[in-house]
Amino acid sequence: MRSLAYFIGTFAVALMLGIGSAWYMIEQGSPLTTTKVGPWASWNALGNPTADPYTKAHLARSGRLPLTSTVARYFVARADSAGHGLTSACEYLIVGSPINARWWSVALYDDNGSLIENPSQRYSFNSEEMLSHADGTYRIHVARAARPENWLPSGDDTDRNLVLMLRIYSPRDTDSLGIGLVPDDRLPTIERLSCE
């Protein structure tokens, strides 16, 4: 009787551990599959036909159709540079330097990957339209109310989780495998300014 209880217990714990660890490594990534730079995370082999099973599972679940890393790189941030989750209750300042690529863009989503309704229909800023300073640096305000320079509206609700995506098309620097290189210091910082 006791061994049966042990066996059922063992199986239940194994099921939780197995599914839980698989879920975590597919959703959140691990050092095997993702590069983390400050608040930004990028799946190294996303879209690549020779990607590992974790990356392929992540891709299937995401519902996306990303370009392989030789022509595009994608970086996702769900937290600010201090590690606090991005939320529409707070205002953020994104500060960055130009990226050596043909085209790049910073877009704002909710945590389902949907764009956020706003009257000015502004959902992203890209390298061509961004207002930047004489030295090439740029500042983007993520806020509910209008802000000067580049303003990414975070919508009317104050309880929305936010996700930022930096997509970089045709990076000009590549490694020996042709994978686009984006130096760590080219990824913008995300500073939380104030919260409601």
Next chain:
Amino acid sequence: MRIKIPGLYIVLCVVLAGLIHIVAVLTLPALAPKNAQARLAALGPANTMIELPAAAPGRQAMPMMAPDVRYAFCRFDLTNGPIRLSATIADDLWLIGLYTAEGDNFYAVAGADLKKRDVQFVIVAPDQTVEEAGVDSPETSEEILVVNSPVTEGIAMIRAPLKGPSRAERADEALKTTSCGPYTKAG
């Protein structure tokens, strides 16, 4: 004896958890009901170029679509022969990607890397061959690229990144001139 039994169960638990982990990771891609292929298949038939409406709140074919990129796609099916994808590349920024149904991007090229504006991609399955006159011939006005697909069913996607909101209309116009259909030798 009372100590030995739990130790054995812990080993069993770890081995079992490892197996469940591997099975879960390997079966998940096949079980994910709403991958990109499923989302795009709902929008129209195969072997036809379909332009996606500009991504906006509540109007996104896929999650995390770029609001400042215009997309057109063709779900290709090579069962009855190769497929021809024709495009006039309106901008160096354009990106043409070919995918398997699972989303593996097996071919990608940027507009800037193509020699000519008018381009034809002939997508060929592993067991198919095409004898295309004019491939690599400098006299023709079109660039013809034969791409070997590892799968018979997949997705071709053209991305037109915008230089600003004012360019959207022109990108839409340019994407409308792209086409996708069965390959015929006369072309």
